[in-house]
Amino acid sequence: MKEKPALDAVDFTALFQLIMARGNDAVLLFDKQGHVRYANPAAGKMLGYPSEVLTQLQIFDLEEELNMVRYLQRWESADTKKSKSWLVEWRLKSGETQFFRVQGTLFKNASPPLLCCFIPPAGSVQSLRTPTYRHLRYYEVAIWEWNIINGDFQMTDNFLDILQLEPGQLPPPRQLNIVSVLKDRLPSKQLATLIQKVKSAQKNRSAFELQLQLLDKTQKPARGINIYGYPVEEDNIVGKLQGSISVVQHSSEEKNLAGAVLERSEAMVCWINPDCTLRYVNRAMASRLGYEASEMTGQLAITDIDAENSSDQWHDIWAEASAGETMKMESTLKTRNDRVFPAEFHLDFLDINGTKLISLSAQDITERRQQEAELRKALLEVQTLSDQLKEENIYLKEEISEGNKFENILTRSENYQKVLQQVEQVAPAEATVLIEGETGTGKELLARAIHSLSKRSKRSLVRVNCAALSEELILSELFGHEKGAFTGATATKTGRFELADKGTIFLDEIGEISLKIQSQLLRILQEGEFERVGGVETIKVDVRIIAATNRDLRKMVSEKQFREDLYFRLSVFPLQNPPLRERREDIPLLVRHFMKQFARKNGKTIDNIRAKDLKRLKQYDFPGNIRELMNIVEQAVVLTNNKTLDLSYWRPVGSKQSAIHSEGEEDFPTLEEVQRQHIIDALEKTHWRVTGPQGAAKLLGMKGQTLFSKMKKLGIKRE
Secondary structure, three states: OOOOOOOOOOOHHHHHHHHHOOOOOEEEEEOOOOEEEEEOHHHHHHHOOOHHHHOOOEHHHHOOOOOHHHHHHHHHHHHHOOOEEEEEEEEOOOOOEEEEEEEEEEEOOOOOOEEEEEEOOOOEOHHHHOHHHHHHHHOOEEEEEEEOOOOOEEEOOOHHHHHOOOHHHOOOHHHOOOOHHHOOOOOHHHHHHHHHHHHHHHHHOOOEEEEEEEEOOOOOEEEEEEEEEEEEEEOOEEEEEEEEEEEOOOOOHHHHHHHHHHHHOOOEEEEEOOOOEEEEEOHHHHHHHOOOHHHHOOOOEHHHOEOOOOHHHHHHHHHHHOOOOOEEEEEEEEOOOOOEEEEEEEEEEEEEOOEEEEEEEEEEOHHHHHHHHHHHHHHHHOHHHHHHHHHHHHHOOOOOOOOOOOOOOOOOOHHHHHHHHHHHHHOOOOOOEEEEOOOOOOHHHHHHHHHHOOOOOOOOEEEEEHHHOOHHHHHHHHHOEOOOOOOOOOOOEOOHHHHOOOOEEEEEOHHHOOHHHHHHHHHHHHHOEEEOEOOOOEEEOOOEEEEEEOOOHHHHHHOOOOOHHHHHHHOOEEEEOOOHHHOHHHHHHHHHHHHHHHHHHOOOOOOEEOHHHHHHHHHOOOOOHHHHHHHHHHHHHHHOOOOEEOOOOOOOOOOHHHHHHHOOOOOOOOHHHHHHHHHHHHHHHOOOOOOOOOOHHHHHOOOHHHHHHHHHHHOOOOO
């Protein structure tokens, strides 16, 4: 996403009045570059985003088919008229898409100017979600809506084109409705019929459909149109009429309804009556099945062309589809000469002026089935590896891409660059590597880099945390077990060494394993073989071992806690991972990386840190290394309420060096900082209850109102 320019001063008084005038409408404001500058809670609820997240997006994130040229055209159209209505398909946070009617107005009093988009609570156009209606916007069919209560009339962009009108020929906005827009374009009898149908729709809550003949400037018949409308009830009151207009292109009733969409579509479409006979078949389906459409319509039932489902089954399918939800199923279509092919069906329920139908859209999936068959054949050819692949899904590595060999390692330290040079040297070799270093220094990242740069990078890197497993479990985890080997062994288990065959195994915290397990590891290193727990079969593997430890293995060898022969086998190529205090120049780089990472995770924008806070961090010894730094930054992000990282809460863990630096006047906390932290501690202890017997005010020995004032002054807010 492009960097968003700064928002200048806005006349928020006028803007607030404009927004509040829309009641519960969803409101979004876009600048000319498409950035979301404001989104009210109703907009966030409608689209599934928190409002503050919406303001990090552009309109192109919501409307994928929109480009800058079309957006600027929309902007200009809103500038030339008082308001403009669009039918849009926006992506929700869930990933689904939904149609909305958007009323757009250009707000020129803002600096910069803003495009104000309003969506009423009923602005979602649910009927346009079915495949049949989804195609309408590409053909000569327009959608309209008339709010009878407030007089608002909305229409899609092609409404005027179908009626062959210019914008200046429309009645004034408050007089605009489906009757007034057609008043001077229809013969008097047809106009009277339309008025009667509109009144009946309001009074009797009934849909209507008419075929009308437009008049040209000389009052001669010009274009034929279909108009369809239906009432929309809210609180048992008909408050709106919605419908469509389309150009008449065929004479029969069903073809008028289907229009150019169905006849020009490459999709196979038919309409099915409640008794399962075919009411309509489009050109694509008739041709694909070897019929003329007239031979199928009214002559055949769906069971004559569906080779899988019986009449009883289709009655059940019809009943399920009539519930209103789009259904998807696979079946087999049968041609006139009894040839069959697989097809995917999409079923949509239609109620057209009281006539109930199921619209079936079919797609030939022969090619897809062939691809699936080829895939199954390929899977059978690698059946010997399938069990191993299934197990690998449990432990699957986060592979480092070969084109970016140190993707997750951030450094400017010359000291650490030397370590990375050693990684590049040892990675292509097959030597066993021992990574030594304090807890939290990122030893696993080095192991992943070695694997990624090795000849084994296309296979698995399997990690084992030796410190997290008891001696009873580690044998089973490393070497697997046979069914019945011990109580609870209900099935054969593949061990980590088998999973890592032809790949790499990373033994983290190797210094924590017992002498018994050490002897079995030595055998694998020497001979490349082992037996499962409870098994007698010797299993051979080709595995590269990378081990890591935060303990002094040399000292453990001298104290007889670690086998000397295993130590020499593991440390063919030792790597010393330096602690963070030996690469202090990396601290600013790591802080900014973690700051952006956790800010994005928490839906915040934090892009700055005070120089004195960076200085404090660089002077600290970090006994917990990078992991400790990451935790400090994450907590600070949670507590920060603006764009500058708030590290006022942080007090270094006592160390000689930290104590010396903390004596400096520059880093000594101010009284306000101490007060702020003391109040936060009290609030957290009382679960952010301010007043009452169990409140923070009582704990601090002050009145509730005094504490509220202090919190406001110090900027203390609950996250």
